[in-house]
Amino acid sequence: MGGAQLSVTDLRQAARHPVDFPVLAEHRRLGDIHLRITNISANGFMVDGEVVVGRGERVIIRLPDIGRIEAHVIWVADDRAGFQFERILRPDAFVAMVNHMQPRAKPRPRLRR
Numbered sequence: 001m002g003g004a005q006l007s008v009t010d011l012r013q014a015a016r017h018p019v020d021f022p023v024l025a026e027h028r029r030l031g032d033i034h035l036r037i038t039n040i041s042a043n044g045f046m047v048d049g050e051v052v053v054g055r056g057e058r059v060i061i062r063l064p065d066i067g068r069i070e071a072h073v074i075w076v077a078d079d080r081a082g083f084q085f086e087r088i089l090r091p092d093a094f095v096a097m098v099n100h101m102q103p104r105a106k107p108r109p110r111l112r113r
Contacts, residue, residue: 019101026069035060042094044071044084051081054087059083061077064100065093 008018016039025033038048053059057073071083089097 017102019098021060021101024099025061026043027053027057027059035059035061036040037101038080040098042085042089044074044082046080046082048080051079052077053081063097066097080109 007039007079018039019022019037021037021040023037025035027033033052035047037045040044045081053073053076055073055076058068058070060068062068066089070086072086073081074084075082
């Protein structure tokens with residue numbers, strides 16, 4: 001059994017956005033598994049923590065403003081794994097999703113003269 005046959009090219013050089021976002025992933029064999037996304041791009045994401053899936057496996061996750069999307073494991077190293085989405089995310093949906101996933105910066109108080 002070979003790895004996943006992806007319809008989009010491997011674009012790991014795409015700009016990544018740091019996040020700390022837990023998701024519940026659906027896996028065909030393992031059922032529901034908990035993942036913590038630590039960075040994301042329009043092409044895929046990286047998780048950190050206990051990795052129970054292997055290269056070429058597929059999961060379905062639900063993301064804000066995107067909904068359900070399938071992702072394939074591209075690499076696994078120690079307690080991290082990289083996933084590639086089944087399709088590239090639309091730029092407007094991607095920006096909205098990142099805005100939901102990244103913590104809001106606290107506004108700085110105005111300095112008085």
